[in-house]
Amino acid sequence: MRTASFKKRLEEEKGELESRMSSVGRLNPEVPDDWEPVPTETGLEADLVDQADVTVSRESNTAILADLEARYDNILLALKNIEKGTYGKCEVCSNKIDEARLNADPSASTCREHLGA
Ligand SMILES: [Zn+2]
Numbered sequence: 001m002r003t004a005s006f007k008k009r010l011e012e013e014k015g016e017l018e019s020r021m022s023s024v025g026r027l028n029p030e031v032p033d034d035w036e037p038v039p040t041e042t043g044l045e046a047d048l049v050d051q052a053d054v055t056v057s058r059e060s061n062t063a064i065l066a067d068l069e070a071r072y073d074n075i076l077l078a079l080k081n082i083e084k085g086t087y088g089k090c091e092v093c094s095n096k097i098d099e100a101r102l103n104a105d106p107s108a109s110t111c112r113e114h115l116g117a
Helices: 004-024 051-084 099-104
Strands: 025-027 035-037
Touching: 004 025, 004 051, 035 051
Parallel strands: none
Antiparallel strands: 025 035
């Protein structure tokens, strides 16, 4: 399978996700490759914001970040598989994943039958 175009799309999406993640979180200095949410309000104004509001915005950042990170992990896995030469194989049954499916989502890691596995 030719993976060059998938690799390009995955790398583009990886960059996009990194910039989106850095707007709601920051890299955890204690855990490599882990992102932690930051409150939406930062700087001087944060002191003036009611404590409850800060908690709410941190929680919504947590949810946003969790979604982005899950997607980001899939992208990293797909890129790793390209390097190993195992890209495009279902991680459950090792059958080839439909190229149409990969076109729709280059980070797909399962065949149609094992969708969501
Ligand atoms: Zn499968």
